[in-house]
Amino acid sequence: MVEREVEVLNRAGIHARPAALIVKIANQFESHLYIEKDRMKINGKSIMGIITLGAAYKSKLTISTEGVDEVEAADAIEQLFLNRFEE
Amino acid sequence: MVEFSILDLLDHDLKDHNQLKLRCIGGRSGLSRTLTDSKISRPGLPLSGFFEEFSYQSVQLFGKGEQRYLKKLEEEKNFASIEKFFSYPIPTVVFCDGGEPSSHIISLADASGCSVLQTPLESAEFTRSLIQLLDEIFAETITIHGVLVEVYGVGVLLTGESGVGKSETALELIERGHRLISDDTVTLRNISGNFLIGSGANNLLAHHMEIRGLGILNLTNLFGVGSIREKKQVQLLVHLEPWDSNKNYERVGEELTELILGIPVPKVEVPVKPGRNVPIIIETAARNERLKKLGYFSAKEFDQSVLSWLESESARNLYYNNEETF
Numbered sequence: 001m002v003e004r005e006v007e008v009l010n011r012a013g014i015h016a017r018p019a020a021l022i023v024k025i026a027n028q029f030e031s032h033l034y035i036e037k038d039r040m041k042i043n044g045k046s047i048m049g050i051i052t053l054g055a056a057y058k059s060k061l062t063i064s065t066e067g068v069d070e071v072e073a074a075d076a077i078e079q080l081f082l083n084r085f086e087e
Numbered sequence: 088m089v090e091f092s093i094l095d096l097l098d099h100d101l102k103d104h105n106q107l108k109l110r111c112i113g114g115r116s117g118l119s120r121t122l123t124d125s126k127i128s129r130p131g132l133p134l135s136g137f138f139e140e141f142s143y144q145s146v147q148l149f150g151k152g153e154q155r156y157l158k159k160l161e162e163e164k165n166f167a168s169i170e171k172f173f174s175y176p177i178p179t180v181v182f183c184d185g186g187e188p189s190s191h192i193i194s195l196a197d198a199s200g201c202s203v204l205q206t207p208l209e210s211a212e213f214t215r216s217l218i219q220l221l222d223e224i225f226a227e228t229i230t231i232h233g234v235l236v237e238v239y240g241v242g243v244l245l246t247g248e249s250g251v252g253k254s255e256t257a258l259e260l261i262e263r264g265h266r267l268i269s270d271d272t273v274t275l276r277n278i279s280g281n282f283l284i285g286s287g288a289n290n291l292l293a294h295h296m297e298i299r300g301l302g303i304l305n306l307t308n309l310f311g312v313g314s315i316r317e318k319k320q321v322q323l324l325v326h327l328e329p330w331d332s333n334k335n336y337e338r339v340g341e342e343l344t345e346l347i348l349g350i351p352v353p354k355v356e357v358p359v360k361p362g363r364n365v366p367i368i369i370e371t372a373a374r375n376e377r378l379k380k381l382g383y384f385s386a387k388e389f390d391q392s393v394l395s396w397l398e399s400e401s402a403r404n405l406y407y408n409n410e411e412t413f
Contacts, residue, residue, distance in 0.1 A: 016303065040272075040288065043232040045249040047297045048271035052288045 002074040003064045008055050010084035018085035019050040025076050031067025033077065044077070091224050093179045093202050094118040099220065107216055109181070109204045113193035117202035120178045122146065125221030127214055129153060134160065136168045143175035146217065150210030154186045161189060173199040183210040223284075226276040227348050235268040235285045235319065236260050238373035242319040244273065244285060244352075245369070247327035252359055254296050256327070259366040266316045267306055270296040275321065277348040286318035293317075323376045324352045325369055330360035340386025353379075 008014060014022075026033040026045045033044030035053060037060075042049035044063065055061055061081075065073040097109050097118070111118065126145040131153055133141050149157065160169060173195050180196060182188055185207040196203045206213055233246040234257045245253045254270055261267055269287035276284045287293025294306050294315045307315055324345055336358055337343070344351040355372050359365055375385055 039228075040230045042230065042272050043249060046232065046271050047303070048292070048295060049232060052272045052292050054289065 001064055001066045002070045003062060004074050004078050006061050006063055006078055006081040008057055008059050008061070009081065010087040011057050012087065013056040013059070014050060014053065014085075016047070016051065018080075018087070019047045021085055022050055022077065022080060023047050025080055026073065029065070029067070029069045029073035029076070031065045031070045031073045033073060034064045034066075036062040036064070089225060090121055092119055092121045093204070096122070096179075097204070107213065107220070108206050108208055110206070111202055112182075112187075112205045113203035114196040114199075114201050117179065117196070117200045120176070120200070120202070122178050122221065125218060125225050127217060130172065131156065133172050134168055138171065141175065143177050145178070147177055147180045148210060148214065149180060149182045149186060149188075151184055151186070154182065154184075154188075157188065157192065161191065166195075169195060173201060177201050179204055181206060181213070183208060183213050222279055223276065226278055226284075228274060228276050229348060230272055230274050230288055232271065233273050234270050235273045235321065237266040237268060237316055237319050238370055239265070239377060241323055241373040241376050242268070242285065242321045243323045243325055243369060243373055244321045245325050245327060247359075248329075250299075251327045251329060252365065253327060254298055256365045256369065258296065258298065260369065261306065261310055261314050263366065263370070264314075265370075266314055267294060267296070268316050268319050269293050270306075275347060277350060280349070283321040283347055283350050283352060284318055285321045290317075321347070321352055323373060324354040325372060326354060326356045327359050327365065328356065330358040330363075334358075339390075340384075 010018065012018075022035075023045055034041055035044045035050060036042075037053045037055055040053060042053060044050065053061070063074060063077050065071075065077070067073070096107075097111060099107075123144055126142060128142045128145040128147050129150065130141075130147045132138075134153065134156055157169070160166070169192065177199075179202045181204045183206055185205065187205070188203065193203055208216070231246070232249075233244050234253045235242065235244050236257050237243070238260060245256060247253055257267060257270060268285060270293075272288040273285045274288045276286075278284050296304050296306055298304060324347075336356065343354040343356070345354045346352075353376060357365060357368055357372075378385060
Protein backbone atom coordinates (compact mmCIF):
# COMPACT_ATOMS: atom_id res chain seq x y z
CA MET A 1 0.00 0.00 0.00
CA VAL A 2 1.23 3.49 -0.89
CA GLU A 3 0.10 6.54 1.09
CA ARG A 4 0.46 10.20 0.14
CA GLU A 5 -0.56 13.42 1.85
CA VAL A 6 -2.07 15.94 -0.55
CA GLU A 7 -3.62 19.38 -0.28
CA VAL A 8 -6.43 20.86 -2.34
CA LEU A 9 -4.79 23.77 -4.16
CA ASN A 10 -7.57 24.94 -6.46
CA ARG A 11 -9.86 27.68 -5.12
CA ALA A 12 -13.16 25.96 -5.83
CA GLY A 13 -12.24 22.79 -3.95
CA ILE A 14 -13.18 19.35 -5.20
CA HIS A 15 -16.48 19.79 -7.01
CA ALA A 16 -17.99 17.64 -9.75
CA ARG A 17 -15.40 18.23 -12.47
CA PRO A 18 -12.26 17.52 -10.38
CA ALA A 19 -14.00 14.50 -8.87
CA ALA A 20 -14.75 13.15 -12.35
CA LEU A 21 -11.12 13.76 -13.28
CA ILE A 22 -9.84 11.81 -10.26
CA VAL A 23 -12.13 8.90 -11.09
CA LYS A 24 -11.07 8.97 -14.73
CA ILE A 25 -7.38 8.78 -13.79
CA ALA A 26 -8.01 6.20 -11.04
CA ASN A 27 -9.84 3.94 -13.47
CA GLN A 28 -6.76 3.79 -15.71
CA PHE A 29 -5.09 1.74 -12.99
CA GLU A 30 -5.96 -1.63 -11.59
CA SER A 31 -5.13 -0.64 -8.01
CA HIS A 32 -7.75 0.40 -5.51
CA LEU A 33 -7.72 4.05 -4.56
CA TYR A 34 -8.95 5.37 -1.23
CA ILE A 35 -9.17 8.99 -0.17
CA GLU A 36 -9.37 9.95 3.47
CA LYS A 37 -10.42 13.21 5.06
CA ASP A 38 -11.00 13.68 8.79
CA ARG A 39 -12.45 10.34 9.81
CA MET A 40 -14.03 9.54 6.50
CA LYS A 41 -12.50 7.13 4.03
CA ILE A 42 -14.07 6.66 0.63
CA ASN A 43 -13.48 4.76 -2.57
CA GLY A 44 -11.56 6.97 -5.00
CA LYS A 45 -13.21 5.38 -8.01
CA SER A 46 -16.60 6.81 -7.16
CA ILE A 47 -17.58 10.37 -8.07
CA MET A 48 -20.29 10.76 -5.42
CA GLY A 49 -17.92 9.45 -2.77
CA ILE A 50 -15.26 12.02 -3.59
CA ILE A 51 -17.77 14.88 -3.65
CA THR A 52 -19.21 13.76 -0.32
CA LEU A 53 -15.81 14.31 1.31
CA GLY A 54 -16.49 18.04 1.01
CA ALA A 55 -12.85 18.83 0.31
CA ALA A 56 -12.66 22.63 0.20
CA TYR A 57 -9.68 24.83 -0.70
CA LYS A 58 -6.63 24.09 1.48
CA SER A 59 -8.08 20.94 3.03
CA LYS A 60 -5.65 18.10 3.55
CA LEU A 61 -6.37 14.60 2.30
CA THR A 62 -4.62 11.27 2.48
CA ILE A 63 -4.66 9.17 -0.65
CA SER A 64 -3.78 5.52 -0.52
CA THR A 65 -3.49 3.00 -3.32
CA GLU A 66 -3.30 -0.74 -3.17
CA GLY A 67 -2.61 -3.19 -5.99
CA VAL A 68 -0.16 -4.18 -8.70
CA ASP A 69 0.37 -0.62 -10.03
CA GLU A 70 -0.03 1.23 -6.71
CA VAL A 71 3.03 3.47 -7.08
CA GLU A 72 2.10 4.67 -10.57
CA ALA A 73 -1.50 5.25 -9.49
CA ALA A 74 -0.46 7.25 -6.42
CA ASP A 75 1.95 9.32 -8.56
CA ALA A 76 -0.74 10.11 -11.12
CA ILE A 77 -3.31 11.16 -8.50
CA GLU A 78 -0.77 13.24 -6.60
CA GLN A 79 0.17 14.99 -9.84
CA LEU A 80 -3.49 15.82 -10.39
CA PHE A 81 -3.68 17.58 -7.01
CA LEU A 82 -0.41 19.46 -7.67
CA ASN A 83 -1.73 20.63 -11.08
CA ARG A 84 -4.87 22.01 -9.37
CA PHE A 85 -6.98 19.72 -11.55
CA GLU A 86 -5.98 21.81 -14.54
CA GLU A 87 -7.98 24.76 -13.20
CA MET B 88 -13.36 11.42 19.29
CA VAL B 89 -16.46 13.33 18.28
CA GLU B 90 -16.46 17.03 19.12
CA PHE B 91 -19.96 18.00 20.16
CA SER B 92 -20.40 21.44 21.67
CA ILE B 93 -23.37 22.82 23.59
CA LEU B 94 -24.05 25.07 20.60
CA ASP B 95 -24.32 21.93 18.42
CA LEU B 96 -26.79 20.58 20.96
CA LEU B 97 -28.93 23.73 20.67
CA ASP B 98 -28.67 23.67 16.90
CA HIS B 99 -29.47 20.01 16.52
CA ASP B 100 -32.54 19.59 14.41
CA LEU B 101 -34.67 16.89 15.94
CA LYS B 102 -37.93 15.61 14.58
CA ASP B 103 -41.30 16.37 16.19
CA HIS B 104 -41.71 14.30 19.32
CA ASN B 105 -37.99 14.06 20.03
CA GLN B 106 -37.45 17.76 20.33
CA LEU B 107 -35.49 18.93 23.34
CA LYS B 108 -36.89 22.48 23.12
CA LEU B 109 -33.72 23.90 24.64
CA ARG B 110 -33.15 27.62 25.08
CA CYS B 111 -30.05 29.36 26.38
CA ILE B 112 -30.87 31.71 29.27
CA GLY B 113 -27.36 32.59 30.41
CA GLY B 114 -23.63 32.00 30.21
CA ARG B 115 -23.39 32.33 26.43
CA SER B 116 -19.59 32.24 26.56
CA GLY B 117 -19.88 28.63 27.76
CA LEU B 118 -21.67 27.43 24.63
CA SER B 119 -18.38 26.37 23.11
CA ARG B 120 -17.76 23.79 25.86
CA THR B 121 -17.92 20.25 24.54
CA LEU B 122 -19.65 17.09 25.68
CA THR B 123 -17.54 13.97 25.90
CA ASP B 124 -19.98 11.29 26.97
CA SER B 125 -23.67 10.49 26.90
CA LYS B 126 -24.21 10.50 30.67
CA ILE B 127 -26.52 12.82 32.53
CA SER B 128 -25.98 13.85 36.14
CA ARG B 129 -28.57 14.97 38.71
CA PRO B 130 -26.49 17.17 41.02
CA GLY B 131 -28.42 16.67 44.24
CA LEU B 132 -25.45 15.35 46.21
CA PRO B 133 -22.92 17.97 45.08
CA LEU B 134 -25.39 20.73 45.97
CA SER B 135 -25.63 19.34 49.47
CA GLY B 136 -21.83 19.48 49.71
CA PHE B 137 -20.79 15.95 48.79
CA PHE B 138 -18.41 16.16 45.82
CA GLU B 139 -16.80 12.70 45.82
CA GLU B 140 -17.32 10.83 42.54
CA PHE B 141 -19.00 13.93 41.11
CA SER B 142 -19.40 13.34 37.37
CA TYR B 143 -18.70 16.92 36.37
CA GLN B 144 -18.05 16.00 32.72
CA SER B 145 -21.74 15.25 32.18
CA VAL B 146 -24.74 17.47 31.52
CA GLN B 147 -26.08 18.65 34.89
CA LEU B 148 -29.83 18.33 35.05
CA PHE B 149 -31.96 20.32 37.49
CA GLY B 150 -35.38 18.74 37.91
CA LYS B 151 -38.08 20.00 40.25
CA GLY B 152 -36.33 18.63 43.36
CA GLU B 153 -32.92 20.13 42.59
CA GLN B 154 -34.49 23.48 41.73
CA ARG B 155 -36.40 23.55 45.00
CA TYR B 156 -33.23 22.70 46.89
CA LEU B 157 -31.34 25.45 45.06
CA LYS B 158 -34.01 27.94 46.18
CA LYS B 159 -33.70 26.75 49.76
CA LEU B 160 -29.91 27.21 49.70
CA GLU B 161 -30.38 30.72 48.34
CA GLU B 162 -32.93 31.61 51.01
CA GLU B 163 -30.43 30.43 53.62
CA LYS B 164 -27.70 32.47 51.86
CA ASN B 165 -25.67 29.27 51.70
CA PHE B 166 -23.70 29.64 48.46
CA ALA B 167 -20.59 27.59 49.30
CA SER B 168 -21.58 24.37 47.54
CA ILE B 169 -23.14 26.22 44.59
CA GLU B 170 -19.90 28.14 44.07
CA LYS B 171 -17.87 24.95 44.38
CA PHE B 172 -20.26 23.28 41.95
CA PHE B 173 -19.56 25.92 39.30
CA SER B 174 -15.81 25.75 39.89
CA TYR B 175 -15.82 22.40 38.03
CA PRO B 176 -15.57 22.50 34.22
CA ILE B 177 -19.22 21.52 33.78
CA PRO B 178 -20.35 21.33 30.13
CA THR B 179 -23.75 22.85 30.82
CA VAL B 180 -26.63 23.00 33.32
CA VAL B 181 -30.20 22.38 32.20
CA PHE B 182 -33.31 23.53 34.06
CA CYS B 183 -36.30 21.33 33.33
CA ASP B 184 -40.04 22.05 33.68
CA GLY B 185 -39.36 25.61 32.49
CA GLY B 186 -37.66 26.41 35.79
CA GLU B 187 -36.11 29.87 36.12
CA PRO B 188 -32.94 30.08 38.20
CA SER B 189 -32.35 33.34 40.05
CA SER B 190 -30.21 36.03 38.46
CA HIS B 191 -27.52 35.33 41.07
CA ILE B 192 -27.19 31.70 39.93
CA ILE B 193 -27.03 32.81 36.30
CA SER B 194 -24.30 35.31 37.08
CA LEU B 195 -22.35 32.61 38.95
CA ALA B 196 -22.60 30.34 35.91
CA ASP B 197 -21.70 33.21 33.61
CA ALA B 198 -18.58 34.01 35.64
CA SER B 199 -17.42 30.40 35.52
CA GLY B 200 -18.04 30.14 31.75
CA CYS B 201 -20.83 27.61 32.05
CA SER B 202 -23.97 27.94 29.95
CA VAL B 203 -27.45 27.74 31.45
CA LEU B 204 -30.14 26.09 29.38
CA GLN B 205 -33.85 25.79 29.96
CA THR B 206 -36.46 23.40 28.64
CA PRO B 207 -40.22 23.25 29.20
CA LEU B 208 -40.01 19.44 29.17
CA GLU B 209 -40.38 17.38 32.32
CA SER B 210 -37.06 15.96 33.57
CA ALA B 211 -37.85 12.27 32.87
CA GLU B 212 -38.99 13.01 29.33
CA PHE B 213 -36.02 15.28 28.70
CA THR B 214 -33.58 12.66 30.02
CA ARG B 215 -35.00 10.03 27.67
CA SER B 216 -34.71 12.22 24.58
CA LEU B 217 -31.26 13.52 25.49
CA ILE B 218 -29.80 10.06 26.15
CA GLN B 219 -31.22 8.86 22.85
CA LEU B 220 -29.65 11.79 21.02
CA LEU B 221 -26.26 11.55 22.75
CA ASP B 222 -26.11 7.78 22.23
CA GLU B 223 -26.51 8.39 18.53
CA ILE B 224 -23.89 11.13 18.49
CA PHE B 225 -21.27 9.22 20.45
CA ALA B 226 -21.98 5.95 18.66
CA GLU B 227 -19.13 4.15 16.95
CA THR B 228 -19.24 5.09 13.27
CA ILE B 229 -17.76 3.91 9.98
CA THR B 230 -18.23 5.11 6.44
CA ILE B 231 -18.35 2.43 3.79
CA HIS B 232 -18.66 2.21 0.05
CA GLY B 233 -22.09 0.87 -0.80
CA VAL B 234 -25.73 1.66 -1.38
CA LEU B 235 -28.41 1.51 1.28
CA VAL B 236 -31.99 0.84 0.15
CA GLU B 237 -35.17 -0.11 1.93
CA VAL B 238 -36.87 -3.07 0.27
CA TYR B 239 -40.24 -4.19 1.67
CA GLY B 240 -39.31 -2.48 4.92
CA VAL B 241 -35.97 -4.30 5.21
CA GLY B 242 -32.81 -2.18 5.22
CA VAL B 243 -30.58 -3.72 2.54
CA LEU B 244 -26.96 -2.67 2.19
CA LEU B 245 -25.52 -3.36 -1.25
CA THR B 246 -21.76 -3.68 -1.44
CA GLY B 247 -19.31 -4.61 -4.16
CA GLU B 248 -16.58 -3.23 -6.36
CA SER B 249 -16.98 -0.03 -8.35
CA GLY B 250 -18.74 -0.75 -11.60
CA VAL B 251 -20.40 -3.99 -10.50
CA GLY B 252 -23.79 -2.31 -10.82
CA LYS B 253 -24.83 -1.26 -7.31
CA SER B 254 -26.30 2.07 -8.35
CA GLU B 255 -28.10 0.61 -11.39
CA THR B 256 -29.57 -2.10 -9.17
CA ALA B 257 -30.70 0.53 -6.66
CA LEU B 258 -32.26 2.57 -9.47
CA GLU B 259 -34.29 -0.42 -10.62
CA LEU B 260 -35.39 -1.04 -7.01
CA ILE B 261 -36.52 2.58 -6.64
CA GLU B 262 -38.42 2.28 -9.92
CA ARG B 263 -40.23 -0.69 -8.38
CA GLY B 264 -41.34 1.47 -5.44
CA HIS B 265 -38.58 0.83 -2.89
CA ARG B 266 -36.63 3.59 -1.19
CA LEU B 267 -33.12 4.94 -1.31
CA ILE B 268 -31.32 6.01 1.85
CA SER B 269 -27.88 6.69 0.42
CA ASP B 270 -25.93 5.96 -2.71
CA ASP B 271 -22.21 5.37 -2.76
CA THR B 272 -21.16 6.37 0.75
CA VAL B 273 -23.09 5.07 3.71
CA THR B 274 -22.37 6.06 7.29
CA LEU B 275 -23.10 3.26 9.74
CA ARG B 276 -23.64 3.80 13.45
CA ASN B 277 -23.59 1.19 16.19
CA ILE B 278 -26.50 2.20 18.40
CA SER B 279 -25.99 0.89 21.94
CA GLY B 280 -24.45 -2.31 20.59
CA ASN B 281 -27.81 -3.54 19.30
CA PHE B 282 -28.43 -2.17 15.88
CA LEU B 283 -26.71 -0.69 12.95
CA ILE B 284 -28.25 2.48 11.61
CA GLY B 285 -27.23 3.61 8.16
CA SER B 286 -27.61 7.08 6.69
CA GLY B 287 -26.07 9.30 4.04
CA ALA B 288 -22.71 10.83 4.90
CA ASN B 289 -24.00 14.27 4.11
CA ASN B 290 -27.62 15.43 4.14
CA LEU B 291 -27.06 17.92 1.34
CA LEU B 292 -25.63 15.38 -1.05
CA ALA B 293 -27.66 12.34 -0.06
CA HIS B 294 -30.31 11.09 -2.47
CA HIS B 295 -28.16 11.94 -5.45
CA MET B 296 -26.82 9.20 -7.61
CA GLU B 297 -24.18 8.92 -10.28
CA ILE B 298 -25.09 6.70 -13.20
CA ARG B 299 -22.50 6.07 -15.88
CA GLY B 300 -23.62 7.77 -19.04
CA LEU B 301 -26.15 10.06 -17.35
CA GLY B 302 -24.09 11.86 -14.72
CA ILE B 303 -25.41 12.98 -11.37
CA LEU B 304 -29.15 12.66 -10.77
CA ASN B 305 -31.37 14.09 -8.05
CA LEU B 306 -33.62 11.20 -7.10
CA THR B 307 -35.99 13.23 -4.93
CA ASN B 308 -36.92 15.31 -7.96
CA LEU B 309 -37.00 12.40 -10.37
CA PHE B 310 -38.98 9.89 -8.30
CA GLY B 311 -40.61 12.00 -5.58
CA VAL B 312 -40.23 12.14 -1.82
CA GLY B 313 -41.88 8.75 -1.47
CA SER B 314 -38.76 7.15 -2.88
CA ILE B 315 -36.30 8.37 -0.27
CA ARG B 316 -35.59 7.90 3.42
CA GLU B 317 -33.12 9.57 5.76
CA LYS B 318 -31.96 6.62 7.82
CA LYS B 319 -32.70 2.97 8.25
CA GLN B 320 -31.52 0.01 10.26
CA VAL B 321 -29.28 -2.30 8.21
CA GLN B 322 -30.87 -5.75 8.35
CA LEU B 323 -29.37 -7.49 5.34
CA LEU B 324 -26.09 -7.25 3.52
CA VAL B 325 -26.07 -8.10 -0.19
CA HIS B 326 -22.63 -8.41 -1.71
CA LEU B 327 -22.61 -8.15 -5.49
CA GLU B 328 -19.66 -9.64 -7.30
CA PRO B 329 -18.75 -10.42 -10.89
CA TRP B 330 -19.69 -14.00 -11.81
CA ASP B 331 -16.78 -16.32 -11.12
CA SER B 332 -17.39 -19.77 -12.56
CA ASN B 333 -14.73 -21.27 -10.30
CA LYS B 334 -16.40 -20.11 -7.12
CA ASN B 335 -19.02 -22.13 -5.28
CA TYR B 336 -22.05 -20.00 -4.55
CA GLU B 337 -24.64 -20.73 -1.94
CA ARG B 338 -27.17 -23.15 -3.40
CA VAL B 339 -29.23 -24.47 -0.50
CA GLY B 340 -29.61 -21.41 1.69
CA GLU B 341 -27.08 -21.80 4.45
CA GLU B 342 -26.85 -18.62 6.47
CA LEU B 343 -23.86 -16.29 6.29
CA THR B 344 -23.31 -13.33 8.58
CA GLU B 345 -20.80 -10.53 8.62
CA LEU B 346 -19.73 -8.47 11.61
CA ILE B 347 -20.00 -4.72 11.10
CA LEU B 348 -18.89 -2.64 14.09
CA GLY B 349 -19.31 -5.79 16.14
CA ILE B 350 -22.92 -6.37 15.11
CA PRO B 351 -23.72 -9.51 13.11
CA VAL B 352 -25.65 -8.79 9.90
CA PRO B 353 -27.11 -11.57 7.71
CA LYS B 354 -25.33 -11.66 4.39
CA VAL B 355 -25.96 -13.01 0.91
CA GLU B 356 -23.48 -13.09 -1.95
CA VAL B 357 -25.02 -12.53 -5.34
CA PRO B 358 -22.98 -13.18 -8.48
CA VAL B 359 -23.75 -10.72 -11.26
CA LYS B 360 -23.63 -11.39 -14.97
CA PRO B 361 -25.34 -9.79 -17.95
CA GLY B 362 -28.94 -10.85 -18.23
CA ARG B 363 -29.28 -11.75 -14.58
CA ASN B 364 -32.09 -9.81 -12.93
CA VAL B 365 -30.38 -8.67 -9.73
CA PRO B 366 -33.18 -6.41 -8.38
CA ILE B 367 -35.64 -9.29 -8.25
CA ILE B 368 -33.08 -11.43 -6.44
CA ILE B 369 -32.68 -8.67 -3.87
CA GLU B 370 -36.44 -8.31 -3.48
CA THR B 371 -36.70 -12.02 -2.90
CA ALA B 372 -33.81 -11.96 -0.43
CA ALA B 373 -35.60 -9.17 1.49
CA ARG B 374 -38.88 -11.12 1.55
CA ASN B 375 -36.99 -14.18 2.74
CA GLU B 376 -35.35 -12.13 5.48
CA ARG B 377 -38.77 -10.97 6.68
CA LEU B 378 -39.99 -14.55 6.73
CA LYS B 379 -36.99 -15.51 8.86
CA LYS B 380 -37.84 -12.70 11.29
CA LEU B 381 -41.29 -14.25 11.57
CA GLY B 382 -39.69 -17.60 12.33
CA TYR B 383 -40.07 -19.29 8.96
CA PHE B 384 -36.84 -20.47 7.33
CA SER B 385 -37.54 -21.50 3.72
CA ALA B 386 -34.36 -23.51 3.37
CA LYS B 387 -34.75 -25.32 6.70
CA GLU B 388 -38.47 -26.02 6.21
CA PHE B 389 -37.74 -27.41 2.77
CA ASP B 390 -35.06 -29.65 4.19
CA GLN B 391 -37.44 -30.80 6.93
CA SER B 392 -40.10 -31.71 4.35
CA VAL B 393 -37.56 -33.63 2.28
CA LEU B 394 -36.41 -35.53 5.36
CA SER B 395 -39.88 -36.48 6.51
CA TRP B 396 -40.84 -37.48 2.97
CA LEU B 397 -37.78 -39.73 2.70
CA GLU B 398 -38.65 -41.21 6.06
CA SER B 399 -42.24 -42.00 5.11
CA GLU B 400 -41.06 -43.38 1.79
CA SER B 401 -38.63 -45.75 3.43
CA ALA B 402 -41.33 -46.81 5.90
CA ARG B 403 -43.64 -47.60 2.97
CA ASN B 404 -40.85 -49.49 1.22
CA LEU B 405 -40.31 -51.53 4.30
CA TYR B 406 -44.00 -52.43 4.27
CA TYR B 407 -43.98 -53.25 0.53
CA ASN B 408 -40.81 -55.25 0.89
CA ASN B 409 -42.39 -57.21 3.70
CA GLU B 410 -45.42 -57.87 1.50
CA GLU B 411 -43.23 -59.19 -1.27
CA THR B 412 -41.79 -61.77 1.06
CA PHE B 413 -45.18 -63.30 1.58
